[in-house]
Amino acid sequence: MIRIGILGYGNLGRGIELAVNANDDMEVVGVFTRRDPASVKPYGENVAVWPAADLAVHTGDIDVLMLAGGSATDLPEQTPAAALLYNVVDSFDTHANIPAHFAAVDEAARETGHVAVISAGWDPGMFSVARLYANAVLPDGADYTFWGRGVSQGHSDAIRRVPGVVDARQYTVPVPAALEAVRAGENPQLTTRQKHTRECYVVAEEGADLAAIEKAIVEMPNYFADYDTTVTFISQDELDRDHAGIPHGGSVIRTGRTGVDGANGHVIEYSLKLDSNPEFTGSVLVACARAAWRMAGEGMVGAKTVFDIPPACLSATDDAQLRATML
């Protein structure tokens, strides 16, 4: 059994615990939290809850530590520090900062002989792998990534910071005509506005100036100004009833040409439709934890990404069985 620890027990931490439970070759032994440990209740009765400050105490109890913190402030500090103590997996998803994060984690992991898989999940993660395979196979082509329909936590948070807003849920939605044009191999040049729309469901304070709230949202730079954004005001009850889930998904598409004078066109598409973003992300991270443990067992060290993991390494099934049943 691969013994798993989890650092952070929010939506993603819970998704990780549930994903570990779905696999027979691993178990969660403990959760590290910055909150009062007495206030944290894991699903598993035998799962310990430890203060995050005790991270260095349990190196003998854990084979792979899975980091469930956020990319803005948690992981840039936590992952290099944790990689000094454990084999680790994180879901660092600030694409522009991946090279710097990789370098920092790689140095720590090499110093102490650990394997550290960074930026796992679905984007970065499974979507990245889809992009890489498609590019390796079709060097002459164009890439498209569409996200949604799904909840963007960052955009929902941004709406909640608008004065007069009590609560909000933001959905990112691909523009159907854009998706169809890409799938048809038309290779369209698409602006930000042409690729996605943003749907906002907003609970306002009683008596708030709804027109002012709507204007503040749709004109918000970086978050909404470059998109066609719709704002729908609803009650807290409606929000809780109709928008409690955290669905997401999307499509990675590469179109390309082969042959004499590029005579033949091809479309490769990888798509996800997820009822629960944190549970699916946790499921990917758990497969990567298995790979981290295997790679460490083979003597590898340093930071790794999904690009470096042989697919068989992610699976609990042995190689001969995989070839017989899945190839």
Add this chain to the structure above:
Amino acid sequence: MIRIGILGYGNLGRGIELAVNANDDMEVVGVFTRRDPASVKPYGENVAVWPAADLAVHTGDIDVLMLAGGSATDLPEQTPAAALLYNVVDSFDTHANIPAHFAAVDEAARETGHVAVISAGWDPGMFSVARLYANAVLPDGADYTFWGRGVSQGHSDAIRRVPGVVDARQYTVPVPAALEAVRAGENPQLTTRQKHTRECYVVAEEGADLAAIEKAIVEMPNYFADYDTTVTFISQDELDRDHAGIPHGGSVIRTGRTGVDGANGHVIEYSLKLDSNPEFTGSVLVACARAAWRMAGEGMVGAKTVFDIPPACLSATDDAQLRATML
């Protein structure tokens, strides 16, 4: 430059040559053929044409030999023999015989210190990888593979063997309702007949008994009896005009559940829409040839499949650049 040799110069061999030409880090140096070498004209002016009997003569000229023969009789003999001389890549696609083929090739490759990637292409190949990732991530789920709309060479050949038939083209077509039910997460149990239909375009001899031909086709065991099959008689001119291409494709779908009592459903789909089956297959094989060469350079030996290849190994782009641009 990775120096590529090709054994066999039919549709797939030509697809391989064109795919190599689309990549800057490799070149085709020669083609081995069982035909009269004078009758074989590669696209590249500087590509040598050698008799297949001279396979052992050119070990100093070639880094990776790519096998473009058929799985029924060519590859079971050719791949183990070639793996004694070269790093090789093949597209062996008789799923049931993969374990035996792997064992035979592995023994030869280990004996002489080569890397031999077998069963590359899109199914087995990219579809296999899609199945493996999806199964590793969602252990609680169901797999579906749909093929088409595309030309099945084997089924077209079977029709041509029916008395009175001059020429034929067979398309495998997924049943739209089945695809939709799977994509909707309904987890249907589907019979062979419910998943695919078969469309046959047939050129008959003048005066042939068309009813007898149609009956012979739709009742043919293994090939057509288990499917809803339509037979359309057309002229040779129509066949040449409307059915000259070799398109194919399909979808690998895994649906699965996560969370407390499997509360959340997820759908993972990988799909291909290919204008030219041999050119796309050749493109996958070429990416695998790059990986074979790299793995050999790292001291690995033996038979490998796409399951064993770290994705980054397939790409001409270096690891740091991949992380910065594609993760």
